Amino acid sequence: MIIDSIENATKYYNIHPSFAEVFKYLAENNLSQMDDGTVNMPSSTRAFLTTGIGKTKETSLEKFECHDEYIDIQLCIKGEETFGWKPRNKCLTQKGAYNPEKDVRFFADQPDMYFQLTQNQFAVFFPEDVHAPMIGNKEIKKMVVKIKI
Numbered sequence: 001m002i003i004d005s006i007e008n009a010t011k012y013y014n015i016h017p018s019f020a021e022v023f024k025y026l027a028e029n030n031l032s033q034m035d036d037g038t039v040n041m042p043s044s045t046r047a048f049l050t051t052g053i054g055k056t057k058e059t060s061l062e063k064f065e066c067h068d069e070y071i072d073i074q075l076c077i078k079g080e081e082t083f084g085w086k087p088r089n090k091c092l093t094q095k096g097a098y099n100p101e102k103d104v105r106f107f108a109d110q111p112d113m114y115f116q117l118t119q120n121q122f123a124v125f126f127p128e129d130v131h132a133p134m135i136g137n138k139e140i141k142k143m144v145v146k147i148k149i
Helices: 006-015 019-028 057-060
Strands: 002-005 037-039 044-055 064-066 068-076 081-085 094-099 104-107 111-118 121-125 129-135 138-149
Touching: 002 006, 002 019, 006 019, 006 121, 019 068, 019 138, 044 068, 057 081, 057 129, 064 094, 081 104, 111 121, 129 138
Parallel strands: none
Antiparallel strands: 002 121, 037 044, 044 138, 064 104, 064 129, 068 121, 068 138, 081 111, 081 129, 094 104
């Protein structure tokens, strides 16, 4: 997992072939003025903007998730978003079967830690990162970019 500010994104360009293009897009566009929905991104990525009221920790943990085929870049555009996190190799209780169509698997474990993102901060979740997003009690606007491994 990586947690940082969009101003430092150039440090991560070499991690994946799509990172440079994605991070440039995130830095150069006024995402706060864009409507919610799907965003056109490079061919190996999918992206969407969403705005909503944060959830309780308990509600978010109902979908304590990770992905096998995609890396998530989650950028906080407005508000304060808290995440729960735990490494996959420490998760012991899988909840349901892996869904290959949505590339998601859920766990019933508790996070090892919580952290918060504010405006222009991002987290990168690799397949080994189990995460619970959208924790908060106010409005959160965010972009989620899914990058094929």
